[in-house]
Amino acid sequence: MTTERTYVGIDQDLNGGMTDTGKIIRDAWAFGLIPETETCAGWTVPRIEALWQQVQDRWESHGFRVADLPAPIRDRYLAIQSEAVARARDAGWNPDRDLADED
Numbered sequence: 001m002t003t004e005r006t007y008v009g010i011d012q013d014l015n016g017g018m019t020d021t022g023k024i025i026r027d028a029w030a031f032g033l034i035p036e037t038e039t040c041a042g043w044t045v046p047r048i049e050a051l052w053q054q055v056q057d058r059w060e061s062h063g064f065r066v067a068d069l070p071a072p073i074r075d076r077y078l079a080i081q082s083e084a085v086a087r088a089r090d091a092g093w094n095p096d097r098d099l100a101d102e103d
Contacts, residue, residue: 007045
């Protein structure tokens with residue numbers, strides 16, 4: 001019997017949540033698809049993928065551009081991203097190091 005993989009939650013994710021799954025969750029918060037209190041801990045891969053598709057659909061309807069988001073969504077998106085970057089840096093995330101690792 002195999003155990004289905006589940007997500008640890010954005011609050012327990014690597015690099016303070018600065019991962020692909022973390023981005024999906026933050027975008028879902030901004031679009032109001034899930035409450036900002038939802039960490040998605042325990043979610044299965046198919047459930048995360050379904051959320052990703054909903055997020056993609058929302059981004060597509062706005063041309064995949066932050067500037068084209070309605071002001072309330074854009075403001076919420078920018079606030080969520082700003083808070084996430086600060087939290088991740090406090091947790092030791094260094095985006096410059098990650099970029100250097102790609103070379």
